[in-house]
Amino acid sequence: MNKISDLKNGKGYFELKLNQMELKSIRTIVNSHYLENLKENYPLKKHIFKKNKIQNYHKISKYIDHKKNWPMRARTLPKKKAHKFFKFNFIKELKKIFGNFKISDEYNIGHEEIYWRIVRPKQKTDVGPLHCDKWFWDLNKDFTPKGKLRVKCWISLWCKGLNGLRVYPKSQLKKFNYSYEKRDGEKKPVFDLKQKKKIKKLNCKPGTIIIFNDSLLHGGSVNNSSQTRVSIEFTMFVNKKALN
Numbered sequence: 001m002n003k004i005s006d007l008k009n010g011k012g013y014f015e016l017k018l019n020q021m022e023l024k025s026i027r028t029i030v031n032s033h034y035l036e037n038l039k040e041n042y043p044l045k046k047h048i049f050k051k052n053k054i055q056n057y058h059k060i061s062k063y064i065d066h067k068k069n070w071p072m073r074a075r076t077l078p079k080k081k082a083h084k085f086f087k088f089n090f091i092k093e094l095k096k097i098f099g100n101f102k103i104s105d106e107y108n109i110g111h112e113e114i115y116w117r118i119v120r121p122k123q124k125t126d127v128g129p130l131h132c133d134k135w136f137w138d139l140n141k142d143f144t145p146k147g148k149l150r151v152k153c154w155i156s157l158w159c160k161g162l163n164g165l166r167v168y169p170k171s172q173l174k175k176f177n178y179s180y181e182k183r184d185g186e187k188k189p190v191f192d193l194k195q196k197k198k199i200k201k202l203n204c205k206p207g208t209i210i211i212f213n214d215s216l217l218h219g220g221s222v223n224n225s226s227q228t229r230v231s232i233e234f235t236m237f238v239n240k241k242a243l244n
């Protein structure tokens, strides 16, 4: 099966790999964004943060008001950093598969929204519930341009073994029930857990890129390793025709 049919009618996702140089560059971009935030918000502790890179965030998170300090906006790369992405080879690979595409700006920040996540070891509250990305768009304002489809790109930057993304393969072809609750000024879907699901934990070693269908049921795994998991993601608007 080719990648497009995997995405549409197959397991609902496919994988690509970052090369070592690109993995290193993206790690550097994210780590510097992370440190800039901490230095600004916790200037008196900056000597502690300097010694602990983002993958060791769990060692210093006791000094941080975690929930307050890391809303999505704080984890979204500023324009200059985001634009460094466009030179990477994996973007060219994506363009070979989908043709030209745009990256969404869901929160109207004025440029492409590329945002990272940190999940500390053994912290259940650091991961959200299972969901399909489509539900967020259906519940909130859907500004997907005409003639485009949404496809998600998730990249592992630091992750050990099966402690990354979990998915329900082929679930893009199923229908699920969900309700919603209002959190952080937004409607967030709540999956009805009684429904049957076959969850698979993916091997997300650093540099793994998972490209998945907007209707695929997925979520982050609770991190049972000893290191903070760091990932980065964005939503692509691709031409409908690319998926025909």
Ligand SMILES: [Fe+2]
Binding pocket: 131, 132, 133, 218
């Ligand atoms: Fe998601």
